[in-house]
Amino acid sequence: MSNEESWEEEDPDALMRAQTKHDWMTEPRFKKIFNEIEDGLQGVLGKGPFEWVDRRVFDAVFDRSTLLSIHKLMEKGEIDTVNYPIARGKEAHVFHASSINGPVAVKIFHTTNAVFKGLAKYIDGDPRFEGLSGRHRQLVNIWVKKEFRNLRRLRKHGIRVPRPISYHKNVLIMDLIGDSEASPRLRDVIIDEPYEVFIDLLEMVAVSWQKANLVHADLSEYNILWNEGEPWLIDVGQGVTHQHPHAEEFLVRDVTRLVKWINKQGFEADLADSMLRVLDEPVPELPELPGGD
Secondary structure (H helix, E strand, O other), X not given: OEOOOOOOOOOHHHHHXXXXXXXXXXXXXXXXXXXXXXXXXXXXXXXXXXOOOOHHHHXXXXXXXHHHHHHHHHHOOOOOEEEEEEEEOOOEEEEEEEEOXXXXXXXXXXXOHHHHOOOHHHOOOOHHHOOOOOXXXXXXXXXXXXXXXXXXXXXXXXXXXXXXXXXXXXXXEEEOOOOOOOOOEHHHOOOOOHHHHHXXXXXXXXXXXXXOOEEOOOOOHHHEEEEOOXXXXXXXXXXXXXXXXXXHHHHHHHHHHHHHHHHHOXXXXXXXXXXXXXXXXXXXXXXXXXXXO
């Protein structure tokens, strides 16, 4: 998910549509709910101390269903405030947020029909979600549950991914990778010893495949964060099990992208050797990370 893109120029027609879109907030039954969470949304409403602020982000992301989910998670004490976006992509925005235990990441999946048209292939064929694909909003909720479960599964096998905290419908809360600010993506940093990082990444892919019975299915330098000298995998919602009919195809694609990344650094890694490492060579028993299951 890219966090570098600039926001588009203001579109007056779009702003008018957004204003109409949020008229429901004035209805008595919803106004009380919104008033209860408004203080926690100062950042995304453009009233907080953050310089990035763009009200269009609120209009694009925070529809009625999303705000009701935020309200539910705030009621549970999972988050206190939602502050500013740290990444965005076709499927979701990720926001820096605060909780009683410190900063967290809140991933809000978009609920428009067009967004998820290409994602059903990662659910259809996964036996864990057999028979659950259907209407779009239902598909979004399944996707969030899928990412939550994939994160827990990978952490159980020692793979460095964010610790999942909670979710409700299209909103997922995770540990923030970074101290107080989000860590950069692998593509945005210069690594002193990139080949060692490549070997580390191959090992994580191998452990995921051989031990966790899971393939990321969209791994690249864009979906890897660099934190305290180590790579962390993110955006695992599309991850599928061995039983998925395209699991091996996705695995080859993941490893191919890692090989391309390291070869851009001046090395000559071989795809066949890298696949052999992932598929056949012994893998270590990594210690389980908190939040794994």
